[in-house]
Amino acid sequence: MPREDSSWDWDRKSRRYRGKDTGRYMSHGQVTNLRDKYTDARRTTIRSLVRETLPLNAKADPLSWNVGVRVLREKGWREVERSMIAQYTFGRGGTNAMTSADRVIVQQMLRDQKGYWDRFMMEALQSPDMSMEYAANRATMYADASTAFYERGRETAFDIRLPGHPGDGGTECLSRCRCSWEIVERKTKVEAIWHANGGDNVCDGCRGRAAQWSLLTFERVTEGT
Ligand SMILES: [Zn+2]
Secondary structure (H helix, E strand, O other): OOOOOOOEEEEOOOOEEEEOOOOOEOOHHHHHHHHHHHHHHHHHHHHHHHHHHOOOEOOOOHHHHHHHHHHHHHHHHHHHHHHHHHHHHHHHOOHHHOOHHHHHHHHHHHHHHHHHHHHHHHHHHHOOOOEHHHHHHHHHHHHHOHHHHHHHHHHHHOOOOOOOOOOOOOOOOHHHOOOEEEEEEOOOEEEEEEEOOOHHHOOHHHHHHHHHOOOEEEEOOOOOO
């Protein structure tokens, strides 16, 4: 996970993952933990790629720097894109749950991210003072942003519209956010609770969201009425 894991199935009725052997549902904490573990793994991959591709800084070796940035623009983006698609798919309930509407949503979200990535790469080409470590740190923010893709996938799985998402950049922690929406399917409604995760590091904006969005309720329209 979030790559397909054969030991868990998506249960369409409850919209939760369930162990194939045990039949037990994965808790909100467990699923969020997998989301974050995956984000962390992607941070490491993307950081390593930047370190392998760029010289220590632009000034010392402008030629290699420029070549490296051009490589990263393509190769780095492919890694970023892969992270984001995987997280959306995981939030949505796996590859089998993905519909054409989901692909449209993902493509739109990716288009925005690609715009930011290209601007970042352009800036790297034009900044003689940029260092490899700076570029690597900034690139990891794109791995972090995959969290918002996961949350968006989840929202779609429950067929609701939430007012914001962890990692959407709407709070001070930007894409680094580790908050989560707990979404619960009830008989006639869906409930969504914003959990501010991250201990003492939770930013004010996320604290505010946790207070404001401590319980959102979406009524389900019953068929035939
Ligand atoms: Zn947050």
